[in-house]
Amino acid sequence: MEKINNNTFLRKLKNSKSGRFSLIIIFLFFIIAIFGDFLSNEKPIFCVHEGTSYFPIFNSYAHECGFSNIKHPDYTKEWREIEFEKVLWPILPYSGYTTDLKNKFKSPFQEKIIVDGFGKHPFGTGALGKDVAAGIIHGTRIALLVGICSMFIAGIFGIFLGGIAGYFGDNKIKLSWIHMLLFLPFLLLGIYWAYISSFNIGHAFWQLLIGKLILFFSLFIPLAFAEYLCSTFNIEKSLSLPLDLILMRLIEIVNSIPGLLLLFALLAVIEFPSVWTLIIIIGLIRWTTIARFVRAEMLKLREIEFVQSAKVLGLSSLRTIFLHALPNALTAVTITIAFGIASAILIEASLSFLSLGVNEDTMTWGKMLSYARQKPSAWWLAIFPGLAIFLCVYSFNNIGDILSKKSD
């Protein structure tokens, strides 16, 4: 079996032209996402005003982390209206939400009203004169954040469930009737104690923690007891737990509801949507693809000698699954995650295009595209954000595709 590590991945990508192109594009997007505040911001990077020097961008970072107060030379004015002795502006002196009321809906080639050097909008402006290029830069961060974090959540669920279901299948976990007799009632009781009947123990955090502990023990103790009874009285384990069947039904339930309709139903429940609720929702929907892939890989892997020999050596099942078998399913996982990031970015873009999901003042690619619907003549609003979505989605899809091709 081919030994798989990051080097083979990178080599595979570097060997094809489109793979190199995709890697470069994704690298650029990452740079833009990380250093976006220094590329486009309404605050200067560095300035000197009346003898005092300021680092406004770093200052706002420190303020967000709670280290320092906001320092502003003149609170009555916008940053760009202040006269500095020395100043270093970002390449684009606008944030995604900065308005420029003199230049509303200006195309890239149209003549703009420039005041004190401000007003050059290379990609044009949208409603209220918001700069398109700045919007794209700030949207990059949201797109990558949603894509990667939601796939992280989906990956945890998918790998865990798919790995376990694929390894144990329908009839590997054998239980006796004693297990069933003890386990099922205590499972229900545990959930009841943990979540419905409340024990009043002061702080809410402790209550939550104690609930979890009660659930854990009410599952663990009956199981251990049943195991003990089985081994002392030699009771035959004749029932099998159909883990695989259960997982496949669960996947079918999630997959049967058409994508956007399921998202609508989930968004209906959320009162205050933000980027993080969106990430959790996408993660909860997209784990099924990863689980299916990992399960299919696991079905193949569990028959291979080294997994069998791990079993013969007496390693525990969980150890065999997660330390011996799963690292060999890494290619499959990487491929689905690459495709998954692309689809998560698409979902985020289409939701914010419909002005659902993220809250109002977050600038995203989809939201910029929706401005084009308000003013159909503004072609630059339709083309540039769409191009950013296309490039990002294409690159991630392409990486997944190249990795899924068999190596020579």
Next chain:
Amino acid sequence: MLRYILIRVLYFIPTLLGISLVVFFLSKNTPGDPVDKFMDEDLDTFESFESRQKRRAAIVKDLKLDRPNFYFGIKKDRNGTYPILPKLQWHGLNNQYHNWFFGFLKGNFGNSYFDRQPVTDRIWSSLKWTLLINLVSIFLAYAIAIPLGVFSAGKEGSMFDKITGLILYALYAVPAFWIATLLITFLASTDWLYWFPAGGVGNLDNGFSNWQIFKNTVWHLTLPIFCVTYIALTFITRQVRASMIDVLSQDYIKTAYVKGLNKNEVLWKHGFRNSLFPLLTMFANILPATIGGSVIIEIIFSIPGMGRLAYDGLLQQDWPMVFTITMLGALLSLIGNLIADISYTIADPRVSFSKQSK
């Protein structure tokens, strides 16, 4: 085979029940009190607390919200806390879930929270538009994808194959709502070309002839159908090509060539016919996918289909609309998958259940 089909149909029921439980659970957790939407608050006249409570109780009774949520529940103590050992209570069949689910199966979808009218008629008419757009689009997509896929499989590795592959691959990453926005910008606005309307389905009055109504509908639906077709096209072409390449590597294709048949005859008569079955059964799988994809197209082009209705419902906090359409979409795609699996078994009896579920 009969056994497989029976098992497959039996699997349909727990999945549907599971979906209905998930959707019901979500619908019970929506923010806001539905009763508030039915209380006509009149701020000008004074209303006593008692009369308000009475009106409220009447609405609760009317909406059947006074019924228990589920078939059984856990009883509380007299002082309103839950005891250490839970006491189960059987509520009988007259509960909210039962009424909602069997009402749904009977086609009674409840009243809208927004205009308080039954949502059934609007949902049926929206289903008509959604199915019309999706079926026409899938038909068109097949009509374009089959020749494209067959020819590029026949000339595997040629320039034609590479270029169509590259274009389709790039198109696969183009979001449909971007294409829709671009089409509206360039083909449906007065600033550029005004060839098509930007939205709607063009409801004409009775005074027009059938031909005029048909022409008008086609004119309105061209752009949305183009967008949905393009979603399905990239996928179907790849499948056709893969399925053809699979068939073309078989021995009987070589025999056909050795027999002296020309390339087109081999491709269409021997190759395509044998790759036809998976392609036809794929239809039932594509339908739910395109319904999911057409949601956003319907919203952009203001077509009163299921997607548009669900979106409006979401914005107006009209939960019965949102969740009924979610259930209906799930039901459609479940039926689609069922038909796909069964027709696949009939076409290829070698498929066993365990193989299928992989």
